[in-house]
Structures are given as structure tokens and as C-alpha cells.
Amino acid sequence: MKPLHTDHWQYYFAKPVSTGIFKFQADDFQVVEDLGYTPCGEGEHQFVFIEKTNTNTAFVAEQLARFVNLPLRQITYAGRKDKYAVTQQWFGIHAPGKPDFDFSNFELEGVKVLKQMRHNKKLRTGQLKGNHFTITLRQVLHPEAIEERLQEIEKHGVPNYYGEQRFGVMRLNDMGEVQRGGNLVMAERMVNGETIKHRNKRSMALSALRSWLFNEMLSARLEKDMFDKVTHGDALVLSGSNSFFINEGSDGSEQQQDAQRRFNAKDVCPSAPLWGKGALVTQADTLALEQSVAEQNSEVIDFLSQCGFEQERRAIKIWPSQLEWQSKGDTFTISFALPSGCFATSVLRECVETLSPINRV
Incomplete structure (x- = not known):
């Protein structure tokens, strides 16, 4: 099986020109959970x-x-x-x-x-409204470019990629090159037939593999200019819900135009598959795209189909709320809220290239 890489996924706007050190010290990344x-x-x-x-x-x-x-x-x-x-x-x-x-x-x-x-009720996995993030970037170059990009993000949102932490700790080799995350490497070994006995490690590897395939699907939509528009056959997820319906309207039809208006109003959002057993629910143009990506990753989908997962859907775009920022010298602070299951690093990815500190405090 080919190695599973993460550095080729498409950007929504363009690769950022700004850079900044992320997580130099622990309080540079603050997260407060909101159960709702x-x-x-x-x-x-x-x-x-x-x-x-x-x-x-x-x-x-x-x-x-x-x-x-x-x-x-x-x-x-x-x-x-x-x-x-x-x-x-x-x-x-x-x-x-x-x-x-x-x-x-x-x-x-x-x-x-x-x-x-x-x-009076159990606290269950995934049952939370979201998280509020406060992020401090240090030794920032071109802070004005971060501000411009954040203004665009406030209006248009960002791709709902799974963040790098889902794939495991990224390490530098002797040449200073970023190595792939450990969870993803472990997933490769499982696809190649190795048994991972540690239950927690196996679970994280499976989660990383499923997330990687979702990101592949999302990147393909960006590449094919299918990210900002409702496409014939899309599975449209209702805002704040896991429920979805199929857009059966062809391009230019009244049904498609109504769905597009709802997408622009953040009421619904096109989705991509979280792979599992069973058939894809999408139709027409969207189904053709998803089947194409699946065929390019046949070993991954065959493996995931046998792991007990059901086909699920995840929205391809998120809109950060309560978005604020402040620039002071070469330090830049950003705060925002995201729904549960969404990654702050996917917001950062669109506005700044984050650098790892040499010495973390």
C-alpha cells in the first residue's frame, strides 16, 4: 500500500505567506469546553x-x-x-x-x-456543543496577511479538515523534515495485515485512517471547484445536526438554487463520507467524485468497510464564531469557537504557516 501523506491537501484560499511559532508554551493554546x-x-x-x-x-x-x-x-x-x-x-x-x-x-x-x-445523565463521548479556543502565535512574520485572511474566514468559513493532531504527533527527523503522524503510520501497518493488540492505539489508528480518507474527499472537492457550490447529488447536512437530505436538483434548477441559498445562509452544508460498510448515499456528480477518490484508495476503503463502521456524513465547511484577533509586535492572538468535532488547527492552516518551537516550555 502507498504511504498515506497529509501535506498535499488543497487550501481554500491559498497557502499562507505568514509564519508564526505555535505552542511555544502551554498557554499559547487554550481550550475551554462548552457542553451546551x-x-x-x-x-x-x-x-x-x-x-x-x-x-x-x-x-x-x-x-x-x-x-x-x-x-x-x-x-x-x-x-x-x-x-x-x-x-x-x-x-x-x-x-x-x-x-x-x-x-x-x-x-x-x-x-x-x-x-x-x-x-442525572451520563457524560457521553461527542455530546457537547463545542469548544472555545485562544491561540497565541509568536515571532510572527507578515501579521497583516493573517488579519486579511481572518477577515475572509469570518465571511466565508474554512474547510472542515481533520487537524494534524488526529494523525498523531508530528516529529522532525535529523534533516529537520516533518515526519508523518504515528497514528497514521500505525493505520498503514494495520491495513498491511499487522494486528495492533492495544485497544486504545488500535482505536486511534482506525480513527486516523477514516479521517484521512475524509480529508482526501474534501481536498478533491476543492481541487474540482466543488467546495463553495451545491452540486447535483450532494448530501446536505442540516446545521447543528447529523441529519441530511439529497439535493436532487441539477445545476440551474430551482431546487439547486434554493439549496445554494440555504448553504450561503449556513442553514445546510454539503458533506463528504466518513467511510464504513454500505453504499454511498450521494448521487450524480457528487457520487462520481466520491467513487473516483474511493477507487484511488481501494485498500483503505476495503479495510474500513470491514471494521464495523457504518457510512456517515460530515460537513465539508465550518464557520468559526466569536472570531477575534489582536496583533501586538510580533505576537498575534486569535480566539474563536467551533462546533464539537472541529479542529482549531484547520482554521490556523488557512491563515498562517505554523512553526514548531525548538524548545517547548
């Missing part, structure tokens, strides 16, 4: 709001389980947050019949319990 609701204050689930620095979500869950002396399966979270960052997120502890846990003696480097509340 407030825990009700009663019930057998104890929700704990935690701030973590340079620590991964799964490790915190393991330490919480150890501290409260419960099985790890009773500790849940809505989503994983970046390790090299300062992030705030909720953890759920299912502890029926138990009093409120006292976290005053919970000691874990880089981790603070900010508050705890009870709730």
Missing part, C-alpha cells in the same frame, strides 16, 4: 470540571478512577483535548449511592479541579 448545558445539580453522576496543562485526557481519567477507587469505565468525558495546551473540560463519574467526592487531596501535576456538580 449546565449540570442540573442532582443525580448519580458527579461531573468534575478540570483544568489540565501538558497532560492528555485519557491519563487524567485514569488518575481520577484511581483516586475515587472506581473502574475506569465509570469515568467518562465528552471529548479528548490536546495534550500540549491549557484545557478545561468536564469529566463524568458514575457513582450511584456515593456522597460527593472530596478532591481537596487530589494531586496530579498540571491538573486542577475547578468545580464539581451532579447531573
